[in-house]
Amino acid sequence: MNATGTDQNRVSRVLVERYLDRLRKRRRWRRLTVTVTVALALLILSGYGLLWHTKVFDVRSTSVSGVKVLTKQQVLAAAAIPPHEPVAGVDTKAAKARLMTLPRIKNAWVERVLPHTVAITVLERVPAAALPAADGSFVIVDADGVAFDTAPVQTAIPAVPVIHLEQFADPRPKDRAATVAGALAALTALPEPLRSRVTTVSATGPYAITLTLKPSTAKQQAVTVAWGGPEQPDLKARILAALIGRDAGHYDVSAPDAPAFS
Structure with a gap:
């Protein structure tokens, strides 16, 4: 080869x-x-x-945070987290749905925390106003207009303004809802020093909202504010805050381009 x-x-x-x-x-x-x-x-x-x-990582405790008026026991009862169930098996969506049946709860979060805890956090609704009911009680609503509580008499309601709608003569539901929304928008837009002075909100229609403020000093009398309709609440609030120190008894911001006081 x-x-x-x-x-x-x-x-x-x-x-x-x-x-x-x-x-x-x-x-x-x-x-x-x-x-x-x-x-x-x-x-x-x-x-x-x-x-x-297995029960190696079972539910042995449930923590609750965010409660102010509700009690921990009320939240636990509503959430109904079964003890000794595996933490990973807890249906957090179902637990949240049960919590949301409590009218006072605006939002809720349910989390699994290994090895043995379920953590519940709630956000409670904050009273914004009270609406008189036909039976003499008061319905408490938040800034979104959601009714979540009742008070039997005026002395038992929280320190919030009362929205009077009794001058409505057989109002259409839409008008009533728009009026309440406009009144709540006005209260929300006001800076805290003014909002805390509002005692009542009265209305004869969606575009005829009037605020009554308690006097800032003992020598003054109550102040009324013609708010008008629900439009431009932030602008109206800024104008009112700029005018309120003029020692007048009545302010009109219903037309924010031409405010007046007397």
């Missing part, structure tokens, strides 16, 4: 060995991949079983 033939055989053997080496590496990599995959699957299944089907 000549030298050329010998060289060709050597090249062929090298190529074959390289090919076989690549095949062996591929097989080892496949076996390693399968082993790792199986191990991960077993680990995931073990973790799933540990979290969802």
Whole structure:
């Protein structure tokens, strides 16, 4: 055999060995991949079983935060978190839905906290005004107009303005709702020093809202403000805040482009 033939055989053997080496590496990599995959699957299944089907991470406490008027016991009763259920198995959406049936709760959050806790945070509605009811009681509403509480008599209501709508003669529901929304928008827009002075809000229609403010000093008398309709509440509030120190008994910001006082 000549030298050329010998060289060709050597090249062929090298190529074959390289090919076989690549095949062996591929097989080892496949076996390693399968082993790792199986191990991960077993680990995931073990973790799933540990979290969802054992009492190793069960509910042993439920924390409650954010309550002001509601009690912790009321929140816990509404949430109805089952004790000793796996924490991972707690249906947080269902618990939140149960909490939202409490009228005073504006929003709620339910979180799983491993290893043994469910954390509940609530945001309570804040009284913004009281509306007299036909039976002499008062309905308490928040700034969004949502009714969430009642008070049997005026002396029992929170320190919030009373919205009087008794001058409505068989009002259309839309007009009544618009008037309440306009009154609440006015109260929300007012800066705190003025809002805290508002004692009553009266209206004969959606565009005839009047605020009554208690005097700032003992020598002054109550101040009335013709607010008008629900439009431009922030602008009206700024104008009223600028005018209120003029020692007048009546202010008119119903047309904010031409405010008046007397």
